[in-house]
Amino acid sequence: MHAPIAFSGSHVDRADHIRNDPAALDALKTWQARLLRMDGLDPVLTLESTLDWGSLADAAPDSELVFLGLDGERGCFAEVRKSYPSGSPHAGPASWNAMAVLEAGELAAYGGARSLVGWHSRHRFCAVCGSATVLAKGGWQRNCTNADCKAEHFPRVDPVTIMTVECDGKLLLGRQPRFPAGRYSALAGFVEPGETIEEAVAREVFEEAGVRARDVEYVISQPWPFPSSLMIGCHAFADDPAIVMDETEMEDVRWFTREEVTEALEATERGEQGRAFGAPPKTAVAHALLRWWVARGA
Amino acid sequence: MHAPIAFSGSHVDRADHIRNDPAALDALKTWQARLLRMDGLDPVLTLESTLDWGSLADAAPDSELVFLGLDGERGCFAEVRKSYPSGSPHAGPASWNAMAVLEAGELAAYGGARSLVGWHSRHRFCAVCGSATVLAKGGWQRNCTNADCKAEHFPRVDPVTIMTVECDGKLLLGRQPRFPAGRYSALAGFVEPGETIEEAVAREVFEEAGVRARDVEYVISQPWPFPSSLMIGCHAFADDPAIVMDETEMEDVRWFTREEVTEALEATERGEQGRAFGAPPKTAVAHALLRWWVARGA
Numbered sequence: 172m173h174a175p176i177a178f179s180g181s182h183v184d185r186a187d188h189i190r191n192d193p194a195a196l197d198a199l200k201t202w203q204a205r206l207l208r209m210d211g212l213d214p215v216l217t218l219e220s221t222l223d224w225g226s227l228a229d230a231a232p233d234s235e236l237v238f239l240g241l242d243g244e245r246g247c248f249a250e251v252r253k254s255y256p257s258g259s260p261h262a263g264p265a266s267w268n269a270m271a272v273l274e275a276g277e278l279a280a281y282g283g284a285r286s287l288v289g290w291h292s293r294h295r296f297c298a299v300c301g302s303a304t305v306l307a308k309g310g311w312q313r314n315c316t317n318a319d320c321k322a323e324h325f326p327r328v329d330p331v332t333i334m335t336v337e338c339d340g341k342l343l344l345g346r347q348p349r350f351p352a353g354r355y356s357a358l359a360g361f362v363e364p365g366e367t368i369e370e371a372v373a374r375e376v377f378e379e380a381g382v383r384a385r386d387v388e389y390v391i392s393q394p395w396p397f398p399s400s401l402m403i404g405c406h407a408f409a410d411d412p413a414i415v416m417d418e419t420e421m422e423d424v425r426w427f428t429r430e431e432v433t434e435a436l437e438a439t440e441r442g443e444q445g446r447a448f449g450a451p452p453k454t455a456v457a458h459a460l461l462r463w464w465v466a467r468g469a
Numbered sequence: 470m471h472a473p474i475a476f477s478g479s480h481v482d483r484a485d486h487i488r489n490d491p492a493a494l495d496a497l498k499t500w501q502a503r504l505l506r507m508d509g510l511d512p513v514l515t516l517e518s519t520l521d522w523g524s525l526a527d528a529a530p531d532s533e534l535v536f537l538g539l540d541g542e543r544g545c546f547a548e549v550r551k552s553y554p555s556g557s558p559h560a561g562p563a564s565w566n567a568m569a570v571l572e573a574g575e576l577a578a579y580g581g582a583r584s585l586v587g588w589h590s591r592h593r594f595c596a597v598c599g600s601a602t603v604l605a606k607g608g609w610q611r612n613c614t615n616a617d618c619k620a621e622h623f624p625r626v627d628p629v630t631i632m633t634v635e636c637d638g639k640l641l642l643g644r645q646p647r648f649p650a651g652r653y654s655a656l657a658g659f660v661e662p663g664e665t666i667e668e669a670v671a672r673e674v675f676e677e678a679g680v681r682a683r684d685v686e687y688v689i690s691q692p693w694p695f696p697s698s699l700m701i702g703c704h705a706f707a708d709d710p711a712i713v714m715d716e717t718e719m720e721d722v723r724w725f726t727r728e729e730v731t732e733a734l735e736a737t738e739r740g741e742q743g744r745a746f747g748a749p750p751k752t753a754v755a756h757a758l759l760r761w762w763v764a765r766g767a
Contacts, residue, residue: 179665187676191717283663290662293620296599298592303599311661322591328660330628330699362626363609364588364697365581367477368690378485389687392666399662401628419489 176393177270177454181279183240183247190309196238199246206230207239207249207284212292213265214281220272222281237287237310239280249284251291251306260289260398270454282396287311289398290326297322331400332371333359335460336384338409340469342432342461343380344448345416345424353449355427357457362403372405380424381415384408390463393456402456406464433465474691475568475752479577481538481545488607494536497544504528505537505547505582510590511563512579518570520579535585535608537578547582549589549604558587558696568752580694585609587696588624595620629698630669631657633758634682636707638767640730640759641678642746643714643722651747653725655755660701670703678722679713682706688761691754700754704762731763 189195205224208215215223227248230236235251262270266285269278287310294313297304302317304324315322335357336343344355360375362368369387376384384407393402416424427435427447435445439453451457487493503522506513513521525546528534533549560568567579585608592611595602600615602622613620633655634641642653658673660666667685674682682705691700714722725733725745733743737751749755 176665178663179668181663185661185672188715188717279663283661286662294596296594296596298594298596298602298622301594301599301601304596324596325627325659326662327625328628328662329623330626361623362699363483363581364584364624364626365476365479365577365692365694367474367692368699368701370477374483394663394665396663401660401666403666417486419486 175275176391176456176459177275178279178282178394178396180275181240181283182276183242183280183283185240187311189241189246190238190311196246196309199238199241200227200236200248201246202226202228204246204248205242207247207281209249209284209288210265212260212285212289213263214269214273214285216269216272222273222277235291235306235310237284237291237306239284239287247280249288249310251288251310262397266397267452270452279394282394286328286394286396286399287326289396294324298324327399328394328401329399330362330368330403331359331395332362332368332375332403332405333357333456333460334372334376334384334387334405334407335464336376336380336382336407336409337464338382338412338426341412341426341428342464343376343382343409343414343424344427345379345421346448347420348422350422351449353444354451355423355425355448356451356455357404357460358424359402359457368403368405372407376407376409379417379421381413381417382409383411385410391456391459393459395456404456404460404463406460429465429469432461436461436465473573474689474754474757475573476577476580476692476694478573479538479581480574481540481578481581483538485609487539487544488536488609494544494607497536497539498525498534498546499544500524500526502544502546503540505545505579507547507582507586508563510558510583510587511561512567512571512583514567514570520571520575533589533604533608535582535589535604537582537585545578547586547608549586549608560695564695565750568750577692580692584626584692584694584697585624587694592622596622625697626692626699627697628660628666628701629657629693630660630666630673630701630703631655631754631758632670632674632682632685632703632705633762634674634678634680634705634707635762636680636710636724639710639724639726640762641674641680641707641712641722642725643677643719644746645718646720648720649747651742652749653721653723653746654749654753655702655758656722657700657755666701666703670705674705674707677715677719679711679715680707681709683708689754689757691757693754702754702758702761704758727763727767730759734759734763 431447595613729745
């Protein structure tokens with residue numbers, strides 16, 4: 172139905188049965204095992220623009236190892252260094268470059284590893300009692316070392332709704348102050364405890380644009396590893412186009428015609444900015460949402 | 470499109486602008502404010518089977534207060550006590566009773582509060598550095614008190630895929646050892662870092678049943694506050710019905726005919742167990758998935 176979205180389609184088999192089998196896991200830690208080389212949380216690429224897989228000998232002696240899965244019969248690992256990786260949890264230049272040049276399956280393998288390593292780096296202590304935690308189950312869990320607590324902690328995946336809204340054949344898009352000049356994209360926000368995906372979509376659209384959304388439809392999802400979002404792309408309709416913008420989060424929110432959206436997407440293909448606005452980058456789920464809306468027709 | 474699912478449709482307005490406005494938040498902490506009374510994480514009901522809302526005077530002096538939102542102009546709060554609420558993060562008898570007797574909007578208000586209070590109770594310490602954390606932004610954040618760290622932490626929402634799979638007109642359901650006798654339900658599992666919703670569905674179905682799923686379709690979502698799941702209900706198809714069951718997680722996995730599923734749902738309405746199997750309870754998203762499949766027809 173959809174072309175593969177960026178960060179999906181990893182070739183690495185998660186092989187979750189091995190995570191729960193310490194002997195099987197140890198048996199994979201041989202000279203044949205692959206270690207995904209990273210620079211903090213950033214990807215390291217070869218001259219051929221592939222991921223740079225080394226061997227376990229490349230890991231620091233005091234690093235924890237995360238089992239990413241199997242490549243054929245070889246174990247694939249990532250390293251959690253004792254020192255916290257420097258840099259921002261958001262996508263930086265090295266990540267944007269990786270999105271531009273990496274083969275889809277490799278980009279997905281990197282994205283999953285980045286989310287996991289970032290999570291480990293920020294969860295060295297138990298949120299329940301404050302004691303140290305240690306990696307468990309091949310890196311898909313951390314356990315509290317305090318015998319009176321023993322809390323188990325699991326990697327975060329944070330669901331985020333991102334949505335286009337249609338009214339009178341036009342599409343609602345907005346720009347945040349941090350966007351590149353001219354860029355408009357789909358509104359978005361984290362799903363909160365106690366709400367459905369559909370409720371989260373309606374709440375975000377009302378909070379950010381003052382627009383009442385109805386008939387929310389799921390379109391596409393994407394793992395976005397900055398740091399650990401699950402983007403849930405939706406489309407909705409509105410009956411009243413009057414906008415009351417959230418001035419604290421948004422710099423502008425407005426309606427764009429189908430022609431303007433189509434032209435902006437075509438301009439992106441040429442590496443240019445559209446006449447009415449700059450479309451979100453091709454690797455972003457917002458880009459896929461705009462393409463979906465244009466392809467669906469009026 | 471769907472009847473409201475349990476734990477959705479809260480009447481409490483989240484009013485997120487107030488979370489970021491300490492003065493507005495303080496102004497709501499009056500004798501008119503409502504405090505949701507809870508027994509640990511369990512709901513407390515009145516004799517009329519409604520939620521038992523007290524006043525802020527009912528809170529312990531050293532409790533932290535979570536701002537749930539507005540009921541009209543009155544602030545609604547929940548209490549995070551210094552002592553960890555006893556009991557399991559899973560649904561117990563008091564929660565199942567609340568699901569049976571509470572009005573939908575009230576059940577949703579309780580569910581959201583339960584997830585939030587449970588999260589606070591288990592995040593009194595900073596996962597980055599181990600220092601104490603304090604409640605911030607009306608309870609929608611916790612901040613590390615270590616001036617060298619200052620990490621910000623946000624409530625968890627854990628996306629879970631739950632799916633029916635169809636092959637030759639039959640539906641794939643399974644039972645875990647902890648299920649009541651005779652109960653079968655949709656397979657399910659957490660979305661992991663680095664995968665789409667559709668990839669998570671295919672992985673879970675293969676892991677638990679050895680069945681290859683294709684054409685995954687989103688159907689419905691539900692917040693499930695035990696402790697903080699976002700259930701993402703999907704349907705998929707399979708071409709090969711051969712089952713290879715995961716013996717560690719599942720007790721049985723099998724295919725049921727449309728007639729068997731229909732009869733099991735009808736039996737649930739009468740408070741009985743179906744002839745072929747017992748359907749999941751009406752408040753579970755799995756029940757809605759089965760109803761959706763039967764209503765869609767062959």
